Amino acid sequence: MTNLETRLGGLTLPNPVLTAAGCGGTGRELGRFFDVGRLGALVTPSLTPQPRAGRPGPRLAETPSGVLNAAGLQGPGIETFLSRDLPWLAERDARVIVSIAGGSVREYTEVARLLGDAPGVAAVEINLSCPDVENRGSTFAAHPSAAARLVRAVRASAPRRIPVLAKLSADVTDIVGVAMACADAGADGLSMINTLHGMAIDTTTLRPALAGVTGELSGPAIRPVAVRCVYQVHAALPEVPIVGIGGIRTGLDALEFVLAGASAVAVGTATLHDPSACARVLRELEGALKERGIDRLADVVGLAHKPAGSLHRRIDPNVGLTVAGDTAGAGGAEPIEQETSQ
Amino acid sequence: MTDSPVAPVQVPGTVLTIRRTGAYHAMTLVAPGIAERFRPGQFVALAVGGERSSMLTRRCFFVREVKPDYGGTVEIVFAVRGTGTQWLAALRPRDILDVAGPLGRPFPLPRHPVRCVLVGEGHSGAALFPLAAVLRQRECAVHFVLGGAESEHVYGTRAARRVGDSTSVVTEDGSLGHRGRPEDLVAAVVEEAAAEVVYACGPTETLRAVSRIAVRYDLPVQVAVEEPMSCGTGVCQACVLPVIDDEGVTHMARSCVEGPVFRGERVRWDDLGTIPFDAYGAPRSVLPGSLS
Numbered sequence: 001m002t003n004l005e006t007r008l009g010g011l012t013l014p015n016p017v018l019t020a021a022g023c024g025g026t027g028r029e030l031g032r033f034f035d036v037g038r039l040g041a042l043v044t045p046s047l048t049p050q051p052r053a054g055r056p057g058p059r060l061a062e063t064p065s066g067v068l069n070a071a072g073l074q075g076p077g078i079e080t081f082l083s084r085d086l087p088w089l090a091e092r093d094a095r096v097i098v099s100i101a102g103g104s105v106r107e108y109t110e111v112a113r114l115l116g117d118a119p120g121v122a123a124v125e126i127n128l129s130c131p132d133v134e135n136r137g138s139t140f141a142a143h144p145s146a147a148a149r150l151v152r153a154v155r156a157s158a159p160r161r162i163p164v165l166a167k168l169s170a171d172v173t174d175i176v177g178v179a180m181a182c183a184d185a186g187a188d189g190l191s192m193i194n195t196l197h198g199m200a201i202d203t204t205t206l207r208p209a210l211a212g213v214t215g216e217l218s219g220p221a222i223r224p225v226a227v228r229c230v231y232q233v234h235a236a237l238p239e240v241p242i243v244g245i246g247g248i249r250t251g252l253d254a255l256e257f258v259l260a261g262a263s264a265v266a267v268g269t270a271t272l273h274d275p276s277a278c279a280r281v282l283r284e285l286e287g288a289l290k291e292r293g294i295d296r297l298a299d300v301v302g303l304a305h306k307p308a309g310s311l312h313r314r315i316d317p318n319v320g321l322t323v324a325g326d327t328a329g330a331g332g333a334e335p336i337e338q339e340t341s342q
Numbered sequence: 343m344t345d346s347p348v349a350p351v352q353v354p355g356t357v358l359t360i361r362r363t364g365a366y367h368a369m370t371l372v373a374p375g376i377a378e379r380f381r382p383g384q385f386v387a388l389a390v391g392g393e394r395s396s397m398l399t400r401r402c403f404f405v406r407e408v409k410p411d412y413g414g415t416v417e418i419v420f421a422v423r424g425t426g427t428q429w430l431a432a433l434r435p436r437d438i439l440d441v442a443g444p445l446g447r448p449f450p451l452p453r454h455p456v457r458c459v460l461v462g463e464g465h466s467g468a469a470l471f472p473l474a475a476v477l478r479q480r481e482c483a484v485h486f487v488l489g490g491a492e493s494e495h496v497y498g499t500r501a502a503r504r505v506g507d508s509t510s511v512v513t514e515d516g517s518l519g520h521r522g523r524p525e526d527l528v529a530a531v532v533e534e535a536a537a538e539v540v541y542a543c544g545p546t547e548t549l550r551a552v553s554r555i556a557v558r559y560d561l562p563v564q565v566a567v568e569e570p571m572s573c574g575t576g577v578c579q580a581c582v583l584p585v586i587d588d589e590g591v592t593h594m595a596r597s598c599v600e601g602p603v604f605r606g607e608r609v610r611w612d613d614l615g616t617i618p619f620d621a622y623g624a625p626r627s628v629l630p631g632s633l634s
Contacts, residue, residue: 022579023577023578024577025575025576025577028576029575029576029577029599030575030577032349032350032575033349033350033352033442033575050623050626051622051623052623053594053617053621053622053623053624053625054579054582054594054617054623055617056615056616056617057580057581057582057615058570058580059579059580059582060399060572060578060580062397062398062399062572064396065396065398066398067398067399067572067578069578069580071578071579071580074579074582074594074623075623076623077623211615219398220396220398269398270398271573271577272398272399272400272572272573272577272578273389273395273398273399273400273573274352274389274440275352275442275573275575275577276352
């Protein structure tokens, strides 16, 4: 049995596969396709203090290996979530990471405070990509100081037992700087990356494809950007747990993020394509680890940072290895080298 | 979400047949588990482009017919509109694609035998045929009004003549039946048939007009919207419409889970493509009264 257990700050999850905020609904949608209690955690759509009707349509356009959206964080607001959706998730023993959003620091802290009293909230994820009305509409994620100010305030409002994750945007010059500022401000972990700004123009109507003109790009198209960000931030902050997000569609995509330094991964846009994507990615990730003779997920977090051949290795004659060049010939019976944490 | 009677399934579907029907394609898939769960008005969401497809959104289609053969078959009717539907049209028998369904809120059915008018425009009219079959079982009278831009775009006239008590056909260019739009005939058919219920399926303009006529005659009207859906399962929030709920509050309702069937008079047709100022959660900076 592969040990898939992973930790995000003080939170221990039985497996590393999460839904990405805004792509997994509030559980009921995907619960019709698989048991949401089997997820590492369900990350909710970003919740605001008040209900939000979102943006007018068209809200979504398909782009090559991606999706461009401008839904405008439509949601019921935190109170309806707490009374209607959270109990449903609790009944199914789902671990819930609540994504929070707002237009000002006060709105975020208001939501964080309400969550503190709610049973069954495993962690809070701060969506830093909202425009700060007090800072001329610039997003919190865009500046280390603005990000730190928000993280500090949310950390102070949420009870100590609840880890606070900061979700970073890659639309910045120096994501490592923002990550360091968030970690210094008390973030227990980092989720990265959020969507990238994008735009599509409909060549039939000759006008922007989205009513919101510009939108947010997600899907496999952004995966290399996300892997790069996770790799860079893990190199700078190896002790800070990272949730890798961005175009994960298969177990191997998930493994790529883990190797870059992610302790957990979140499946987003792939869920639009395949409502059972999370369950499938988990199954495939477990298989991929087994195939490589890895019996603990935690052992390979950030492995890509280590030079090849510099690892502690042990010989395990019982595991066949069909990947990774150095190959099992003779029916997998050949002893193979395997890295361990020991 | 509670509107969906049973949980959908996600299964590999095998193409059984694919053929042209007028301007459209009709495809029958062997997709076990969907037929017995299906209720008229529901749809299926297909993954297009194969397993490693670069097209990530699902293509959603109303179900034309289900049969118990081979563990359950599903027939859909679609128009080629882009690369995804082009890919579907190029499929051949025995090809496999991922199918999720049945999805969405079905047409509510009358408890008693009543006289019904079923209005369909284009390939969405396909959704009316499983409905008609169930209505006939309940001894309801079924009167069809079918329309399209020209004769090739009118779906199901032959089937309608077989199952319906009457069938009126209308095309915009007059190449088949009357010249005009489906809504031009609805009032006359409603009066002639002394209709008690109206069902409609098709583009927004048609549904808006049919809903108006039904309201004028004080008839319940159930419409299935064609709003483009991207996931079909409720997660992406792309297919929202302003719909008035039982308390009179307008919500941005997802066509895929709260619909695709809505009460026609509850949809704010004139506000489509907007967030009405009085919608639940609408931006607060716009004060009621500053817009009309």
